Amino acid sequence: MPGSESETIITISDVLEFLFCPRFIYFMHCLGIPQHEEMRYKVLKGRDVHEMRRTTNIDYARKKIDCMRKERQVFIAAKKHHIKGIVDEVLFLGDGTAAPLEYKFAEYKDRIFRTYKYQLTLQALMIAENYGVEVNRGYICYTRSNNVVKQIDLKKKDFDKSVEIIMDILEIIEKGFYPDRTKDTVKCVDCTYRNICV
């Protein structure tokens, strides 16, 4: 079982791929077979919006959240937690805690996607490790819903589950463990790997 002695650092994108289907990690990292670029359309689209938001309306979050200071587009590599990635904004809050804020090129539809919550949880782990501050919540800004900002509370069980997922991914990468396929077989229909996935 990989653990704290491992020096492998995975990305937040790896975790999101794993959540889509654990076998993506095996095919990408163990066999070195990339996905088609179009699979990343939404991510790329999101990045464009990040860039736009960064230059047009950078102070809006400060007005709606008790934010004393923020850092934008922060790359963090958290060795202890084996995870790295970019945080759109790290907010330093009035109560002494910090929080990640993510922009999403999406409409808010009365529910928070599981992947958004994991993304914030992983970013929270990274921020806590690198800045030495408590992180117990994160924020999503929905750019297609008039920039509505939703707070997501992050609990111990969320952090525990994220750590568990990171360990599962390390096990695939470092031991070449071939994971179970996704239970949601609809995802297999137009999957890049469907011809080699047995």
Ligand code: SF4
């Ligand atoms: S074919 Fe299905 S199980 Fe296999 S990698 Fe693709 S989504 Fe996962």
